[in-house]
Amino acid sequence: MATLHTVNKSPTDRNTLEACLRLAKGGSSVLMIEDGVYGALKGTQKSGIVEDAMKDIKFYVLGGDLKARGIEENKLIDGVNVVDYAGFVNLATENDRVQSWL
Amino acid sequence: MSVTKKLMYINRRAPYGTIYAWESLEVVLIGAAFEQDVSMAFIDDGIYQLLKGQDTNDIGMKNFSPTYSALGDFEVTQIFVEKESLEARGLALDDLMHLTYEDEDEDYAEKDSIKVVSSSELADIMEQQDVLYNF
Amino acid sequence: MKFGIQINEGPYTHEASDTAYHFIKAALDNGHEIFRIFFYHDGVHNGTRLTAPPQDDRNIVNRWTELAEKHDLDLVVCVAAAQRRGIADADEAKRNGKDTDNIAPGFRISGLGQLIEAGIQSDRLLVFGD
Numbered sequence: 001m002a003t004l005h006t007v008n009k010s011p012t013d014r015n016t017l018e019a020c021l022r023l024a025k026g027g028s029s030v031l032m033i034e035d036g037v038y039g040a041l042k043g044t045q046k047s048g049i050v051e052d053a054m055k056d057i058k059f060y061v062l063g064g065d066l067k068a069r070g071i072e073e074n075k076l077i078d079g080v081n082v083v084d085y086a087g088f089v090n091l092a093t094e095n096d097r098v099q100s101w102l
Numbered sequence: 103m104s105v106t107k108k109l110m111y112i113n114r115r116a117p118y119g120t121i122y123a124w125e126s127l128e129v130v131l132i133g134a135a136f137e138q139d140v141s142m143a144f145i146d147d148g149i150y151q152l153l154k155g156q157d158t159n160d161i162g163m164k165n166f167s168p169t170y171s172a173l174g175d176f177e178v179t180q181i182f183v184e185k186e187s188l189e190a191r192g193l194a195l196d197d198l199m200h201l202t203y204e205d206e207d208e209d210y211a212e213k214d215s216i217k218v219v220s221s222s223e224l225a226d227i228m229e230q231q232d233v234l235y236n237f
Numbered sequence: 238m239k240f241g242i243q244i245n246e247g248p249y250t251h252e253a254s255d256t257a258y259h260f261i262k263a264a265l266d267n268g269h270e271i272f273r274i275f276f277y278h279d280g281v282h283n284g285t286r287l288t289a290p291p292q293d294d295r296n297i298v299n300r301w302t303e304l305a306e307k308h309d310l311d312l313v314v315c316v317a318a319a320q321r322r323g324i325a326d327a328d329e330a331k332r333n334g335k336d337t338d339n340i341a342p343g344f345r346i347s348g349l350g351q352l353i354e355a356g357i358q359s360d361r362l363l364v365f366g367d
Contacts, residue, residue: 003229006363008253019114019146022186023225034252064259065252085263092361093238093269099234100364102114102245107357122245125278128317132349138357233356236364237245237278 004095005030008102010038011046020101021049026056029091031083033062037069042077054079062088107232108139113148115237117167118158123151124166126237131169134176141180141231142173143224146187152198152216167199174203174215181215184224240264241359242274243352245366247282248297249290254283257365258300265308273311273355274301276344278366281324284314286341298341305343312344313351 005024009016017039020030030053032039039050040061050059059080066073066082073082083091092098111130117123133140144152151170158165173181181201188194201215219227228234242261246253261271276283288298305312314324320333326346330338340346356362 008256008366015146022221023145023184023228025225025229033256062256065256085259086267088260089264089267089269092240092363097231097234098361098363099112099228100236100366102236102364102366105357109353109356122278125318129277129349129352133353135350136353136357138353233362234364235243235352235356235362236366 002095003028004091004098006098006100007032007036007039008034008100010035011049012038012044016101017046018049020099021053021057024053024057024099029058029060029095031060031062031088031091032065032080033088034065037061037065037071040066040076040080041071042075047077050077050080060087060091106138108141108230109133109233109235110228110231111140111142111235111237113142113144113151113237114146116147116150117156118161118163122237123148124164126235127166127169129235129237130173130178131176134178140178141182141227142178143182143184143228144187145184145224147191149183149187149191149193149198152183152201153193154197154199170199170201173201177203179203179213179215181217182224182227183216183218184221185218186221188218238360239270239272239358241272241355241362243355243362243364243366244274244276244280244283245278245364247279248288250279251367253365253367254280254297255295257363258297258304260363260365261304261310271308271310272359273313273351275352275355276312276314277318277349277352279318279322280366281314281319281322284312284319284324284341284344285339287339302341302343310343314340314344314346315352316346316348319346
């Protein structure tokens with residue numbers, strides 16, 4: 001039993017990613033979409049919350065939203081996986097439910 | 103429709119500044135007719151929806167806060183408030199409306215609907231759900 | 238697998254309906270089924286046929302209509318949310334004494350029960366919003 005969490009807000013703008021990580025259990029997956037992709041950047045004030053959670057949560061980021069925002073993959077926190085929309089669909093099927101953090 | 107699922111309505115928005123809180127409450131009321139296993143979670147600023155003493159006269163909007171007190175009559179009896187969110191806002195259970203329901207199984211004894219739970223308890227409860235509605 | 242989709246935001250202001258569209262296309266391309274797409278809150282604005290975006294931009298409303306036609310999708314606009322925001326089909330327009338309707342082809346107006354049902358009948362419910 002596991003949950004896919006989607007986060008669509010930048011962690012330097014809103015507390016959505018923090019709320020998600022407070023309530024996501026170990027074994028969950030977190031997919032950053034839309035402005036949520038800024039949460040995957042390394043070296044920001046908020047990178048640490050993702051790095052700390054990586055022990056037992058898998059992180060993904062939607063590639064189209066990254067490219068649109070001019071973020072290169074070498075700017076991402078190590079261990080964050082880039083997926084396309086088909087990958088998003090797969091994550092939704094592989095997990096038992098989806099929690100859409102807005 | 104004979105399937106029974108565990109449905110949870112997740113509320114993270116303060117009332118009045120946006121319509122999400124009100125319109126999500128409308129979903130909960132309609133959803134009651136489907137006789138599913140329903141619960142609500144109040145997280146982050148969603149907790150402000152439950153604050154006592156709301157008075158919207160000066161802003162000319164409908165005060166929908168009395169509707170929460172009717173949830174028990176709609177058999178919405180599991181209302182989870184996240185302790186960490188409550189404390190982060192300097193609030194205690196006493197600051198929230200007193201929401202109750204009558205327990206059919208115990209001779210209609212009046213019981214509290216709101217349960218204050220920790221983040222990790224709420225995480226476990228969310229993990230038991232089939233469907234998570236967000237607004 | 239059967240997906241239910243809830244869309245909470247209108248077109249253009251927020252990326253939500255774009256993301257939902259791309260997710261749904263990918264799901265259909267990979268052999269999944271879309272049980273229903275439910276438009277709530279400002280999401281009801283996805284269902285007006287009166288939008289006229291510039292030629293060099295995507296036409297979000299037409300894109301829904303075309304996708305619905307191609308895959309026989311159920312696009313449902315919430316009636317209560319639609320009434321507040323001025324989205325009406327012929328029946329609704331008549332009932333509320335309006336001089337015109339504006340619903341786009343492929344969409345239908347119905348109650349909130351359709352959202353609950355989408356949650357119950359689908360294997361997964363995904364919400365796209367602000």
